[in-house]
Amino acid sequence: MSAGEGAFGEKKPRPPAAHWLEEPAASSAVGQRARPSVASAGVRVRGVLDASGCSMLAPLQTGAARFSSYLLSRARKVLGSHLFSPCGVPEFCSISTRKLAAHGFGASMAAMVSFPPQRYHYFLVLDFEATCDKPQIHPQEIIEFPILKLNGRTMEIESTFHMYVQPVVHPQLTPFCTELTGIIQAMVDGQPSLQQVLERVDEWMAKEGLLDPNVKSIFVTCGDWDLKVMLPGQCQYLGLPVADYFKQWINLKKAYSFAMGCWPKNGLLDMNKGLSLQHIGRPHSGIDDCKNIANIMKTLAYRGFIFKQTSKPF
Numbered sequence: 001m002s003a004g005e006g007a008f009g010e011k012k013p014r015p016p017a018a019h020w021l022e023e024p025a026a027s028s029a030v031g032q033r034a035r036p037s038v039a040s041a042g043v044r045v046r047g048v049l050d051a052s053g054c055s056m057l058a059p060l061q062t063g064a065a066r067f068s069s070y071l072l073s074r075a076r077k078v079l080g081s082h083l084f085s086p087c088g089v090p091e092f093c094s095i096s097t098r099k100l101a102a103h104g105f106g107a108s109m110a111a112m113v114s115f116p117p118q119r120y121h122y123f124l125v126l127d128f129e130a131t132c133d134k135p136q137i138h139p140q141e142i143i144e145f146p147i148l149k150l151n152g153r154t155m156e157i158e159s160t161f162h163m164y165v166q167p168v169v170h171p172q173l174t175p176f177c178t179e180l181t182g183i184i185q186a187m188v189d190g191q192p193s194l195q196q197v198l199e200r201v202d203e204w205m206a207k208e209g210l211l212d213p214n215v216k217s218i219f220v221t222c223g224d225w226d227l228k229v230m231l232p233g234q235c236q237y238l239g240l241p242v243a244d245y246f247k248q249w250i251n252l253k254k255a256y257s258f259a260m261g262c263w264p265k266n267g268l269l270d271m272n273k274g275l276s277l278q279h280i281g282r283p284h285s286g287i288d289d290c291k292n293i294a295n296i297m298k299t300l301a302y303r304g305f306i307f308k309q310t311s312k313p314f
Contacts (some may be wrong), residue, residue, distance in 0.1 A: 115155060115301050119308060122158075122210060122217040123150040123250070123297065127289040128226045129181045131167050133174040139237050141167035142230060143188050144181070144286035145197050148294050149208055150220075155298040161204045162287050166191040169237075181284045195240055202243065210245075218309060219249040222267055222293055228311070251310040252293055259305045268292045275299045 129144035131137060142165050149159040164187050167173075173185050192200070202211075210217050221227055227249050235242050256271050257263045264270035268289060272279050277295055281288025297307065 115153065116304055116306055118152040118301065118306060120152045120216045120218050122152055122215065123294075123307065124148070124210070124217055124219045125150055125290045125293045125297070126219050126221055126226055126249075127286045127293065128230050129183060129284065129286040130230055131170050131173065132177045132180065134176055137170055137174070139169055139234060140230065141165070141169060141234060142194055142197075143167055143173070143177075143183055145201070146287040146290050147201070147204075147219075148290045149210070150294050150297065155294075155301050157291075157294055159204075159208055160287075161201060163197050163200065164188050164191045165194050165197050168193065181286075182282050194234060194238065198240065198243070205245065217245070219246065220252055220293060220297065220307075221249055222252050222289060224249075224251050224311065247311075248309050248313070249311045250307050252296065254310045255300070255305070255307055256296065259300050259303070268296070271296050 125148040127146060128142045130140040130142050132140060145161075145163050145165055147161040148157050149161075150156070151158050164183070166188050173183065173188065178184055205211050209215055219227060227246055231246055232242050234240075252271070253264055253267065256274075260274055262274070264274065269279065269283070271277075272292060272295075275296060277292075277299060280291045280295060283289070301307075
């Protein structure tokens with residue numbers, strides 16, 4: 001979560017009430033799941049509940065990661081009467097999930113997973129940090145500008161862009177800002193202006209082949225604030241153009257709520273908890289937040305989730 005996000009707020013879309021037996025509409029703006037295969041195991045799988053009560057997009061459910069007959073046999077032995085309901089449909093409750101985990105099924109499932117095809121060649125994970133205070137200062141200015149280039153096939157980080165930015169309207173960071181972000185005055189003093197950083201972003205995008213019209217890429221943020229509010233707002237204040245590639249993105253909170261069936265109220269912390277992931281680095285460090293976003297995306301992709309644009313056209 002970026003430093004200034006809470007000041008502007010964002011509407012929280014209501015997570016879908018449907019469980020995993022119900023498929024989303026084909027035109028969903030957030031993501032899609034592969035339909036569960038009944039041929040591989042002769043059964044359909046409903047949701048798996050994690051420790052926080054969210055539905056998990058289990059690898060069992062996707063065509064890309066099916067139960068082998070061996071693992072299905074093992075699961076039957078582990079779960080016994082918990083595996084199948086009287087109607088013959090698997091009912092994986094939290095007790096069943098813990099039983100499977102205790103018998104090493106997490107590793108077994110992960111080993112079976114191959115990523116389903118994503119819609120993009122690359123995901124560009126971005127998380128700004130900005131000047132801030134209580135009460136909030138205006139205008140806010142970006143002071144950390146990190147981007148991770150995530151390969152859409154492997155979900156591995158291939159390249160990193162990371163620069164600090166000199167604020168000009170409020171050049172002196174507040175104690176609140178430093179405490180929240182970990183960014184001290186010396187880290188922004190003498191750094192390039194936002195205009196210069198945006199020019200370097202464009203150079204980096206070109207160098208990485210991301211401006212090639214045959215290469216599909218999209219930015220990913222933890223919320224809509226970064227690219228809907230912060231960047232266009234500061235560019236408008238400074239009279240700078242906003243490149244077209246910043247005008248479409250995936251809001252990871254929306255993607256996560258679609259995949260897991262619950263809204264991550266505390267952003268990255270809730271998403272990591274819901275997926276049983278360790279938080280990487282320092283909260284509100286832009287580059288560390290990007291690493292957490294990438295890790296969450298990789299985990300959801302392992303479970304069969306396909307990411308789609310969530311932003312509306314400008």
